[in-house]
Amino acid sequence: QKEVEQDPGPLSVPEGAIVSLNCTYSNSAFQYFMWYRQYSRKGPELLMYTYSSGNKEDGRFTAQVDKSSKYISLFIRDSQPSDSATYLCAMSGYSNYQLIWGAGTKLIIKP
Amino acid sequence: SAVISQKPSRDICQRGTSLTIQCQVDSQVTMMFWYRQQPGQSLTLIATANQGSEATYESGFVIDKFPISRPNLTFSTLTVSNMSPEDSSIYLCSDGDRDYGYTFGSGTRLTVV
Numbered sequence: 001q002k003e004v005e006q007d008p009g010p011l012s013v014p015e016g017a018i019v020s021l022n023c024t025y026s027n028s029a030f031q032y033f034m035w036y037r038q039y040s041r042k043g044p045e046l047l048m049y050t051y052s053s054g055n056k057e058d059g060r061f062t063a064q065v066d067k068s069s070k071y072i073s074l075f076i077r078d079s080q081p082s083d084s085a086t087y088l089c090a091m092s093g094y095s096n097y098q099l100i101w102g103a104g105t106k107l108i109i110k111p
Numbered sequence: 112s113a114v115i116s117q118k119p120s121r122d123i124c125q126r127g128t129s130l131t132i133q134c135q136v137d138s139q140v141t142m143m144f145w146y147r148q149q150p151g152q153s154l155t156l157i158a159t160a161n162q163g164s165e166a167t168y169e170s171g172f173v174i175d176k177f178p179i180s181r182p183n184l185t186f187s188t189l190t191v192s193n194m195s196p197e198d199s200s201i202y203l204c205s206d207g208d209r210d211y212g213y214t215f216g217s218g219t220r221l222t223v224v
Binding site: 043045098102 | 144152201211216220
């Protein structure tokens with residue numbers, strides 16, 4: 001079993017829909033949670049960064065961390081075709097700076 | 112958060128040669144990471160590079176093949192040595208900034224022929 005599980009998709013939704021992307025993890029020591037967006041042939045771009053539990057909002061993006069369920073989510077409101085990309089979750093523990101990565105979910109927003 | 116400039120952005124290299132990839136950070140960072148990413152896959156950590164100490168390599172990666180330098184807190188290089196077609200991949204560097212989240216360079220797309 002992988003430490004971080006993420007459905008690779010693809011996930012296809014119509015423009016304007018609310019998108020929900022999720023990762024589950026098994027290591028209760030994880031404290032730092034990140035979501036990255038990666039366009040084809042580009043480096044990962046940090047979207048959201050959360051320490052410990054709770055919600056964080058930035059524009060159309062909301063990140064949620066539920067440590068009791070070992071479950072993190074990224075919500076995208078009013079999705080746009082330009083949001084079509086691969087979304088990767090990553091996380092680390094307090095004492096280990098290395099990120100553990102999900103497989104990435106390919107998101108397609110249909111005009 | 113930091114801005115990381117990575118170069119070259121892409122290269123096509125002959126089998127048996129070496130390529131050095133550079134990452135320049137616009138602020139001082141203690142820790143940097145080097146990754147490899149195969150098409151359609153997630154990131155695989157090659158090594159962790161701290162200034163003033165030897166890089167720490169992950170299982171399956173060795174210093175002779177992927178020597179890393181970290182001469183100061185704003186710069187690092189990764190060399191891919193004695194290349195074979197199996198080394199064709201995207202190579203990425205990142206910082207390890209816990210305050211703002213980890214920032215990545217734009218990547219180096221390497222093709223070995």
